[in-house]
Amino acid sequence: MKKSILPFVIIGAVFVVSIGVSVWLFNQGPKTDSGNTNGVNGPGKLNPDNLPKGAEPPRSEGTAGAKVVLEEFGDFQCPPCGAFHPDAKQIVREFGDRIQFIFRNNPLRIHQHAYDAARAAEAAGIQGKYWEMHDKIYDNQATWSTSPDPRNEFDNYARLLGLNVEQFRGDRVGEMVNSRVAADMRRATAMGVTGTPTVFLNGRKLEFEDTNAARLRILINEELKK
Amino acid sequence: MKRSVPASSSGRRVNFIYPLIALVSLIGLVDGLYLTILHLQHKNAPCGEAFDCTSVLTSDYATIKGIPLGAFGALAYFTVFSFALLITFGYERLRIHLLLLTVLMALMSGYLLYVQAFVLKHFCQWCLLSAGVTLVLLLLTVTARLIGRKNT
Numbered sequence: 001m002k003k004s005i006l007p008f009v010i011i012g013a014v015f016v017v018s019i020g021v022s023v024w025l026f027n028q029g030p031k032t033d034s035g036n037t038n039g040v041n042g043p044g045k046l047n048p049d050n051l052p053k054g055a056e057p058p059r060s061e062g063t064a065g066a067k068v069v070l071e072e073f074g075d076f077q078c079p080p081c082g083a084f085h086p087d088a089k090q091i092v093r094e095f096g097d098r099i100q101f102i103f104r105n106n107p108l109r110i111h112q113h114a115y116d117a118a119r120a121a122e123a124a125g126i127q128g129k130y131w132e133m134h135d136k137i138y139d140n141q142a143t144w145s146t147s148p149d150p151r152n153e154f155d156n157y158a159r160l161l162g163l164n165v166e167q168f169r170g171d172r173v174g175e176m177v178n179s180r181v182a183a184d185m186r187r188a189t190a191m192g193v194t195g196t197p198t199v200f201l202n203g204r205k206l207e208f209e210d211t212n213a214a215r216l217r218i219l220i221n222e223e224l225k226k
Numbered sequence: 227m228k229r230s231v232p233a234s235s236s237g238r239r240v241n242f243i244y245p246l247i248a249l250v251s252l253i254g255l256v257d258g259l260y261l262t263i264l265h266l267q268h269k270n271a272p273c274g275e276a277f278d279c280t281s282v283l284t285s286d287y288a289t290i291k292g293i294p295l296g297a298f299g300a301l302a303y304f305t306v307f308s309f310a311l312l313i314t315f316g317y318e319r320l321r322i323h324l325l326l327l328t329v330l331m332a333l334m335s336g337y338l339l340y341v342q343a344f345v346l347k348h349f350c351q352w353c354l355l356s357a358g359v360t361l362v363l364l365l366l367t368v369t370a371r372l373i374g375r376k377n378t
Contacts, residue, residue: 006315026266181280
């Protein structure tokens with residue numbers, strides 16, 4: 001019987017379609033890089049009630065329920081997030097109780113140790129030192145980012161902060177920490193966050209160019225006047 | 227390549243199973259490609275409440291020499307698709323190759339399930355989907371093989 005070429009045609013077609021669709025999808029998706037939020041900043045304001053809430057209670061400073069809510073989705077290993085960190089702190093210092101600043105974890109896959117860092121900060125939070133660890137991790141980003149296993153560095157920070165290091169190590173891989181990070185990431189996905197830092201001001205995604213103290217000061221004052 | 231077209235009723239049943247295997251393997255192919263694209267885009271996979279895809283997909287077990295397991299999976303599913311389609315068109319000799327391939331894939335899936343359950347202690351829904359597809363492929367291939375044997 002003469003061999004049919006049909007199966008080879010189908011196999012070839014499936015191969016070509018698979019590769020073609022994959023390349024197309026790859027090019028469609030935003031090329032996420034640390035700090036690059038180009039193309040993902042929509043002008044629309046999101047309704048937070050319709051979205052996954054993220055970790056509850058959130059890691060926040062200022063006043064819960066304040067008129068102005070600044071919500072950052074950050075990755076501890078992303079350099080622009082590290083650069084934004086002092087600006088965020090300054091804004092929190094300046095506006096105090098008039099705003100609520102929320103930090104949410106969105107460790108990106110591109111950063112090998114970002115997930116561990118997010119866990120470390122959350123684990124410190126269980127012992128009441130979230131923001132202290134948050135600051136330590138950002139302040140020393142250049143050091144632990146290049147370490148083959150930064151967990152030792154995080155243990156040192158825990159020691160310096162006076163935490164129970166044994167508990168810290170256990171909490172870091174525990175269910176509570178894990179579910180908090182996962183909840184934040186689900187919220188990030190729902191809010192269309194693909195790069196970091198991505199900052200929302202009262203539910204409106206800010207342009208990356210607006211994520212500095214000078215621009216935030218203006219934008220927050222505008223919101224406060226409304 | 228030796229090619230023959232089975233004509234018996236059992237043969238027709240077998241012929242029904244192999245196209246089904248080809249179809250099911252496409253689900254695995256899409257799953258593998260999806261995970262590979264996400265990996266290349268450095269994006270986190272969307273994940274359900276009960277899962278922790280990022281833990282699993284960023285673990286040391288998620289890549290081999292920097293190549294995501296999803297890519298190996300996609301290649302394996304594409305090979306299963308090709309073999310099943312060729313068998314459907316009468317390339318009987320590939321039956322044993324397909325059986326060996328699906329057994330190998332099932333063993334790999336079993337190992338990865340073990341890693342998720344006991345090492346990482348987290349599951350990824352996309353990995354579970356792949357494991358499910360592999361299991362179905364193995365069952366279908368074994369069934370087709372048994373029916374084929376009974377027929378001879």
